[in-house]
């Protein structure tokens with residue numbers, strides 16, 4: 027349902043966007059909310075803005091704490107390795123047990139609820155890669171509304187590259203998963219690919235408004251889109267629209283809220299009685315949308331497939347580079363999005379690639395002739411060895 031905001035509210039949001047100072051921004055957001063009429067159509071939007079305000083307040087508190095030298099729970103953990111994965115689930119499902127079983131992290135495991143109270147990182151090795159897994163404090167009903175450490179847990183999820191949704195097979199896993207998905211959705215985090223995508227890249231004043239449409243607009247046209255953006259005083263930006271997008275989705279993007287995170291489900295305690303049946307039920311509920319890995323942290327069962335499941339869902343690949351005059355290639359891979367080209371790789375290596383690229387040689391078992399001489403648009407695959415020749 028569109029929010030149908032009055033013009034003064036839209037103008038106020040433009041002021042919010044233009045304000046960098048957190049304290050003033052918070053003040054403008056407050057003013058914005060007072061201008062938003064309270065009806066059903068604005069319910070979602072009001073919720074989103076309130077959440078942004080809560081996060082902003084938290085960040086301000088954290089900064090203050092840092093200044094006086096006291097340490098408090100961290101909101102963000104520096105990314106390391108090929109991907110940062112947030113480990114999310116209700117209390118007692120075995121998140122710490124998983125971290126202890128597959129990473130180097132020191133964690134406290136306990137039958138008592140709510141043992142882990144701040145995000146804890148660990149490193150999982152998979153072949154020649156490392157994934158950083160962060161146990162987030164337990165999710166519960168109301169997390170997205172700020173209950174307990176809910177906002178912190180959801181901030182960890184929002185900041186990660188992917189999610190592990192962990193459930194306990196002995197405790198009705200389907201309702202656990204429902205609760206997790208509900209809270210994530212309330213926090214505008216989606217685990218299934220949205221039909222469409224809107225990216226608003228704000229530019230300097232005077233740059234003008236450019237709308238790039240690579241998909242279809244549903245129940246609206248380009249004129250409506252432009253009108254909506256202008257009503258929020260978005261006059262200098264590049265707006266990319268792909269897939270199927272409604273005017274509502276575009277308004278959502280103005281408030282920068284919805285994001286997509288690839289996710290897998292890890293179903294723990296498979297050795298317990300009744301777990302097999304619960305697993306079947308869970309798989310039929312999650313369907314083909316989310317891959318399910320059944321494990322027992324206690325018995326150390328099923329854990330070896332975790333790395334491969336993460337690698338697959340993150341949509342990444344490894345490419346090794348080689349110097350033209352050397353026999354050996356680098357042991358440390360470059361991590362690229364699956365489907366990336368030689369151009370994508372070379373951009374990471376040489377900033378002046380465009381002018382200087384000559385050709386590349388690619389070694390791979392999948393090629394009929396290896397090495398094969400290729401151009402910049404050649405699509406790479408996991409495991410390829412690439413040698414770039416400059417002009």
Ligand SMILES: Nc1nc2c(ncn2[C@@H]2O[C@H](COP(=O)(O)OP(=O)(O)OP(=O)(O)O)[C@@H](O)[C@H]2O)c(=O)[nH]1
Nearest residue numbers: 117118119120121122123136140141142322323324
């Ligand atoms: N039967 C069984 N129990 C398990 C398994 N994995 C973990 N547990 C037990 O489940 C309880 C909770 O484990 P934790 O790893 O602390 O759970 P958590 O999700 O980190 O919980 P909080 O941090 O409190 O939210 C502990 O008593 C564990 O021993 C398993 O595979 N099978």
Ligand SMILES: [Mg+2]
Nearest residue numbers: 121122141142
């Ligand atoms: Mg724990």
